[in-house]
Amino acid sequence: MTDLYRRESKSVSNMAQLRFFPQAVVGGKGSYLRGDDGRQLLDFSASWGAASLGHAHPSVREAITRAFSDQAGASYLSSANEPSVLLAEKLLSLVPPRSRGRVWLGHSGSDANETVARMVVAATGRRRILAFKGAYHGGTSGSMAVSGHPALKGVEKFGGLILVPYPNSYAAGDPTAASAAALSHLEEVFSADVRPEEVAAFFIEPIQGDGGLLVPPVGFFAEIERFCRQHGILLVCDEVKFGLARTGLLHAFEHSGIEPDIVVFGKGLGGGLPISAVVGPEPIMNHSPTFSYQTLHGNPICASAALAVLETIEKDGLVRNSADIGSYMLASLSKRSRDWDLVGDVRGKGLAIGIELVGDRVSRAPAKIQTALTVYRAFQLGLVMYYVGSNSNVLELTPPLILSTSEADEGVSIIGQALQDVAAGKVSPDLISSFAGW
Numbered sequence: 102m103t104d105l106y107r108r109e110s111k112s113v114s115n116m117a118q119l120r121f122f123p124q125a126v127v128g129g130k131g132s133y134l135r136g137d138d139g140r141q142l143l144d145f146s147a148s149w150g151a152a153s154l155g156h157a158h159p160s161v162r163e164a165i166t167r168a169f170s171d172q173a174g175a176s177y178l179s180s181a182n183e184p185s186v187l188l189a190e191k192l193l194s195l196v197p198p199r200s201r202g203r204v205w206l207g208h209s210g211s212d213a214n215e216t217v218a219r220m221v222v223a224a225t226g227r228r229r230i231l232a233f234k235g236a237y238h239g240g241t242s243g244s245m246a247v248s249g250h251p252a253l254k255g256v257e258k259f260g261g262l263i264l265v266p267y268p269n270s271y272a273a274g275d276p277t278a279a280s281a282a283a284l285s286h287l288e289e290v291f292s293a294d295v296r297p298e299e300v301a302a303f304f305i306e307p308i309q310g311d312g313g314l315l316v317p318p319v320g321f322f323a324e325i326e327r328f329c330r331q332h333g334i335l336l337v338c339d340e341v342k343f344g345l346a347r348t349g350l351l352h353a354f355e356h357s358g359i360e361p362d363i364v365v366f367g368k369g370l371g372g373g374l375p376i377s378a379v380v381g382p383e384p385i386m387n388h389s390p391t392f393s394y395q396t397l398h399g400n401p402i403c404a405s406a407a408l409a410v411l412e413t414i415e416k417d418g419l420v421r422n423s424a425d426i427g428s429y430m431l432a433s434l435s436k437r438s439r440d441w442d443l444v445g446d447v448r449g450k451g452l453a454i455g456i457e458l459v460g461d462r463v464s465r466a467p468a469k470i471q472t473a474l475t476v477y478r479a480f481q482l483g484l485v486m487y488y489v490g491s492n493s494n495v496l497e498l499t500p501p502l503i504l505s506t507s508e509a510d511e512g513v514s515i516i517g518q519a520l521q522d523v524a525a526g527k528v529s530p531d532l533i534s535s536f537a538g539w
C-alpha cells in the first residue's frame with residue numbers, strides 16, 4: 102500500500118469511496134494514469150467514463166484556462182454567462198426534435214436525474230414513475246429514490262416508483278425470450294389496479310450500465326417507446342454513462358431508433374469536470390422558475406470544458422473512433438475469451454464493453470469473488486478497470502474515447518493475463534478482503 106493511500110485513510114471519510122484496489126494517482130495523460138509509486142496505469146475506466154477524452158486533454162485544458170482567465174462569475178443562477186448559453190445551444194443542436202426545448206445544467210448525473218424525477222411529477226400532475234430493476238440513476242436521495250440497483254437497497258424509494266425487469270439476453274439464453282418476458286411483466290403491472298395514465302415518466306438507460314452492461318434486445322425499446330406514446334408517458338433517456346460517443350453513436354438511444362422526450366447527460370460531458378445537463382421540451386423544462394438550483398450550477402468553467410468536449414468529439418471523429426476501436430476490442434475479447442474459462446459473455450457497443458464472469462458456462466452462476474480478484478490482478482499488472490452488475494460479476498470497460506489500437510491490445514492482453522492468473526488460483530482472496538466493492 103502506498104503512502105498517499107494510507108494518508109487518505111487517516112484524513113478522508115470513506116462515505117464516498119467505492120474501492121477495488123489500493124490505487125493512488127498523482128497525474129495522468131491521455132489513456133494513462135500515473136500512480137504515486139511512479140507506475141503508468143492504462144485506464145480502462147476513465148473514472149467510470151467521466152474522463153471521456155482521457156486525461157489532461159489539450160482542448161479541455163485550453164478551454165478552462167481561457168474561461169478562468171476572464172471569469173464570468175461562478176454560476177448561472179442570478180446572471181447569464183456565455184459558456185452556459187453556448188453549451189445549451191450546442192446541446193439543443195445535438196438532440197432529436199422531440200426533446201429540443203430548453204437545457205438545465207447541473208453538477209452530476211445524480212442532481213440531473215433527481216431534478217427530472219421531481220420535474221416530471223410537478224409538470225404533469227401524474228404521481229408515478231417507471232424505472233428498471235438494476236438501474237443506477239444516482240447517489241442523492243432523489244436520484245436513488247428512482248433507481249433499482251441492488252447496491253441502493255434499503256434506501257427510501259419514491260412513493261410512486263414502479264420497478265420492472267430490464268431484459269437480460271444472456272441470463273435468458275435468448276434475446277427474444279428476454280424481451281418478451283420483460284414486456285409481459287410490464288403489461289402485468291398495468292393489468293392490476295395501476296393505470297398507465299398515472300405514470301409521469303419512464304426512466305431508461307438505453308444500455309444498462311451499473312446493472313451489468315446489459316445491451317437490450319433489438320426492438321425492445323421501440324416497444325417501450327410505443328407504450329409511452331400511447332399513454333402520454335414521458336420517455337427519459339439517462340445517457341449519463343453511455344451517451345456522447347461512448348457506444349459508437351453520439352447517443353446510446355440511437356441504437357434503439359427511439360426519440361426520447363427528455364435526455365440526461367453527465368459523466369463524460371465535462372471531460373473530467375463536474376457538469377450535467379437535462380434537455381427536454383420547453384413547457385416541461387420551463388414549468389416553474391427556482392424549482393431546482395444549486396449555487397454553482399451553470400458554472401462557466403465547467404460549461405467551457407463541456408463545450409470543448411463536444412467540439413473535440415466532432416472535430417476528432419471520436420464517435421467513429423469509439424465505434425472502430427470498440428468493435429475491434431469486442432472482437433478480440435470475444436475470440437480470446439474461448440480460452441478464458443471464467444468468461445461467460447462478452448458484450449457491448451463501441452467503447453462500452455462488459456465481460457460477464459461465471460462459475461461455469463452451463464450454470465452461468467455469477468463468479469463474484471473471481472471478478473473482484475480479476476480487477477485487483479489487472480491493477481497489479483498495470484490496468485485500471487472496475488466491475489458492475491446486480492451480481493457484481495461484470496468487468497466494465499469504458500476507456501477514454503481517444504483509445505488507440507495499440508492501447509486496446511495492451512489492455513486486452515492484461516485482462517487475459519489477469520483472468521488466467523485468477524483461474525489458476527494464483528491470486529489470493531486475502532488481497533480483496535479490505536475492498537468491499539459493490
Ligand SMILES: *Cc1c(COP(=O)(O)O)cnc(C)c1O
Nearest residue numbers: 209210211237238239339341342
Ligand atoms: C453514474 C451514473 C449516474 C450518476 O452520475 P453521478 O455523476 O455519479 O452523479 C446516473 N445515471 C447513470 C446511468 C450513471 O451511470
